[in-house]
Amino acid sequence: MTELEDELEARLREIEDPIVGEDILSMQLINDVEIDDGTASISLAFNTPFAPAELELGDEIRAAVSDVGLEPDLYAEVGREHGFDEEVMPNVRNVVAVASGKGGVGKTTVAANLAAGLDELGARVGLLDADIHGPNAPRVLPVEEQPGVTPDEKIVPPTADGVKVMSMGFLLEEEDDPAILRGPMVNNVMTHFFENVEWGALDYLVVDLPPGTGDASLDLVQTLPVAGVVIVTTPQEMAVDDARKGLRLFEKHETPVLGIVENMSRYHCPSCGDEHDPFGRGGAEEMVESYDVELLGQLPIHEDFGADGSELPAVKLDASPVQDAAQSVMTDIADRLGEVNRLKVADMLELGREEDKSPVDESPQSQSGPKL
Ligand SMILES: Nc1ncnc2c1ncn2[C@@H]1O[C@H](COP(=O)(O)OP(=O)(O)OP(=O)(O)O)[C@@H](O)[C@H]1O
Known part of the structure; x- marks a missing residue:
């Protein structure tokens, strides 16, 4: 030398x-x-x-x-010698799944904010709404157009302020049609999504998994090269119990759990100025201690997280009092994924x-x- x-x-x-x-x-x-x-x-x-x-x-x-x-x-x-899959989605660097033990805890809200937050950092991002029984990503992100089709019949995902979005919701005739699909049909539809969507090159594909720890979530994490899963919970005892089940499921299948996000963790009352805990307190912290899992952050209850698709997610809303909290959780998720990736290389x-x-x-x- x-x-x-x-x-x-x-x-x-x-x-x-x-x-x-x-x-x-x-x-x-x-x-x-x-x-x-x-x-x-x-x-x-x-x-x-x-x-x-x-x-x-x-x-x-x-x-x-x-x-x-x-x-x-x-x-x-990085490549196969570093432990990264190069075959299933060769143009996608990281697939990050967002899961929850039960419905309604804010999984889609976190997935949409994560996708938008990564886009805001400068990354190329896609959001796959894999919650095919109740697809609502199009309601959370301001999607500007319908999907397109390439000459070789691949679906071109529309964008929502820079994030490419694909959802079963685009394929339902009426907004409120339930997607009645079972077992193998679910898998077929999702495989179709993976194989026939023209995502282009992405740094991150955020996947909004179906709620719960059933077969649908399991099939997905087994089909996709998932770099890490974020589990969303609320402080409520029931939600935390369900999140524990999710944690075990992913660990059993050797899918790296990045950590948990506690959503709806506090409420700051704008009129009296006090903080309230309508769903209790301490559930996520307890889970962190008992299960040696990271707490990726806590998101308060705020109307800016209750987006209806007409506005940007809170992480991109400059005037929002919860923007900082959202940005900090999303960058912590990116850093935690980085840690998992670098440790994988090591x-x-x-x-x-x-x-x-x-x-x-x-x-x-x-x-x-x-x-x-
Ligand atoms: N921190 C929050 N503050 C206020 N409202 C919220 C917050 N998080 C989520 N919401 C609202 O709660 C409802 C459920 O959220 P979301 O759709 O993200 O949950 P989910 O876990 O994905 O539900 P599903 O089981 O239907 O997939 C939505 O109306 C959403 O706007």
Whole structure:
């Protein structure tokens, strides 16, 4: 290794993953470094575009490269060797499912805000309303048009303020028609959605799962390469009990649970100024303690979460008093997904690589991933 390579490696080794707390070389997050003509092209095993912690890491890496007098050029590249599926949805980087143990707790609200929040961060996002018995994503997001069709008969999802949205709701004749589909039909319809929707390249596909922990949810998480599941609950005892069941279901099927979002957790009374807990208190915290699961955040009861499709979700409503709370929950979800992705890389590569082999003096590889 040249002196410059040594110096760069030493600087990179000082950079710690802000969430995991280990250095990025030990975590095997650097695939390759190629130094040519004053530029260091670095391929990173990152897969969570625009998640704040990953952006921060990118900035630190750029600063380290500049410190040793080189021009930084960063790429994100992961594949099967890092534990990521490349076959089922090759153009979708992350499938994030949103689940709930029971209906009506705000699963669609969280899914829509998550999709909009990721879009707001700058990512390319799709929202698949897989709640085919009661599809209501079109009621929560301001969808501007009907789906289109490509010449080879693929469905083109309409957009809602930048988020591509696909829902069974678009295919029902009347808004209030119930989708009466059972067993294999459910699966057929969903498979059709996966195979025949022209999503294009997406950083995140947020999937609003059907409520409950029945076969429909299970089939979906088994069919899709789900990067992580967010479980939505309310503080009510019943909702928390149901959320526990969901947690066990996903764990049993080795689907990473990102954590829980407690929705409708408080009510700030605008006239008296007091905080109220109409659905009780402490359920989510108790679940976090007993089940070693993360609390991703709490969303208060507020009319801005009760969107009817005419307005943007709260996360994008600049005048809303709950926008900050929504943004903080959604960016925490992105960061938690980033943590899961980076730990996956570290785990997968731990056995596959020689200890202490430096990426800085590996033979050059061609860079093909998206720039960071
Ligand atoms: N934090 C909140 N504050 C106020 N209203 C909310 C909040 N969260 C959700 N709602 C409202 O509660 C109702 C149920 O929410 P939502 O449709 O998101 O729940 P769900 O769990 O997806 O329900 P389903 O079981 O029908 O899929 C909706 O009318 C929604 O607008």
